[in-house]
Amino acid sequence: xxxxxxxxxxxxxxxxxxxxxxxxxxxxxxxxxxxxxxxxxxxxxxxxxxxxxxxxxxxxxxxxxxxxxxxxxxxxxxxxxxxxxxxxxxxxxxxxxxxxxxxxxxxxxxxxxxxxxxxxxxxxxxxxxxxxxxxxxxxx
Numbered sequence: 573x574x575x576x577x578x579x580x581x582x583x584x585x586x587x588x589x590x591x592x593x594x595x596x597x598x599x600x601x602x603x604x605x606x607x608x609x610x611x612x613x614x615x616x617x618x619x620x621x622x623x624x625x626x627x628x629x630x631x632x633x634x635x636x637x638x639x640x641x642x643x644x645x646x647x648x649x650x651x652x653x654x655x656x657x658x659x660x661x662x663x664x665x666x667x668x669x670x671x672x673x674x675x676x677x678x679x680x681x682x683x684x685x686x687x688x689x690x691x692x693x694x695x696x697x698x699x700x701x702x703x704x705x706x707x708x709x710x711x712x
Contacts, residue, residue: 577606577615587624594624600637602627602644634669682712 584591597603598614603623605614626647630640642661646653689701697703705712 577617578621580605580614580616583616583621583624586621587628589624589628597624597627597637600641602637602641635665639665685712 578586580591580594583589584594587594594603598605603616603620606617606620607615609615623644626644627640630643631637635643639661643658646658646661686702686705689705691701
């Protein structure tokens with residue numbers, strides 16, 4: 573069986589990641605080269621490429637590097653884990669995202685209140701209602 577090994581630059585091209593990002597993932601323990609060449613170059617396998625693609629997809633849906641590490645462990649050792657464990661990690665992320673959305677909606681509402689309070693006129697910022705409201709004890 574002839575396995576193709578990729579240098580880090582080629583792996584970066586195939587994934588669209590930078591070499592620095594791949595090295596960072598390596599430092600974080602998410603990936604490591606399958607082997608090193610006689611000259612000491614990192615060499616990555618097809619499996620490493622697939623791992624990086626998995627990392628990219630999980631990152632794209634909002635998982636942190638720590639959570640990605642957990643999901644990778646579940647993926648790489650499927651016989652030691654259940655689908656329920658994977659779903660729990662996902663549902664925890666949904667709860668976290670929902671809380672962040674609620675916080676952001678509160679922030680947006682406060683910012684809208686500030687914007688409404690200001691006429692945006694050409695007068696001095698000294699008399700700007702937004703700055704006065706931010707300087708007051710009044711809740712937004």
